[in-house]
């Protein structure tokens with residue numbers, strides 16, 4: 507498919523979900539809204555998970571770490587865009603956000619045995635420059651098993667109902683700003699979302715979540731994809747952001763629609779990615795200020 511057709515504001519009908527199998531049941535949707543997460547859910551079949559992992563690891567061997575901490579690799583790697591657009595994932599996401607879906611971002615979260623990387627308790631949307639009251643979620647797709655030993659993600663059920671203050675913090679934290687919630691977290695309430703390769707969890711943008719370091723001999727490779735309905739508005743006064751339309755129609759035009767790469771590491775796609783992630787770094791800096799202002803106006 508050409509870059510032009512992908513940036514149109516409608517996703518072609520062959521990508522739509524008429525006969526899809528992975529929609530959530532009403533009780534799963536109710537549970538998601540009540541608890542803020544669902545796991546484990548089927549996403550990729552094991553063969554696709556295996557071949558995608560192979561491509562990720564081949565890419566790492568040839569090119570080293572992914573640029574910009576692994577942000578938005580689907581913009582220059584068509585085989586990661588295939589994951590972002592995978593019907594098994596989008597069907598479940600559609601059950602929660604509705605038929606018109608943007609992928610706002612994606613990111614690898616890779617922990618090697620003993621590398622010390624962990625993720626402190628945080629809420630995602632706090633620093634994203636998006637309306638925090640919106641229905642924004644992450645599909646976290648396991649390309650290897652995610653276990654207690656290798657640093658599976660943990661959540662606090664029901665913690666997704668309001669935004670809390672964050673501070674910037676700890677070393678070895680895999681988050682872009684090392685941020686963490688500035689409130690006590692009741693660790694005994696944590697649920698560990700164990701996943702097999704090809705399975706995913708869904709978590710709400712305000713969910714308290716984090717993960718511990720990898721104490722096993724196995725890598726943990728996860729790919730986190732941020733989805734939202736096309737109606738979501740960026741916060742006022744920030745640079746214009748971009749997102750990829752992955753299902754349905756964009757009737758709003760709140761974001762520039764991102765093109766598909768013409769091929770692996772296509773130079774135009776790499777340049778687009780470079781600009782998009784640089785712009786996001788700026789948005790992120792300004793969003794932190796807005797977060798601090800919002801929290802101080804509430805206190």
Ligand SMILES: O=C(O)CCC(=O)C(=O)O
Pocket residue numbers: 615625630644646657658659715716717728730
């Ligand atoms: O991969 C992890 O351990 C944490 C992921 C995360 O914080 C996220 O998806 O927002």
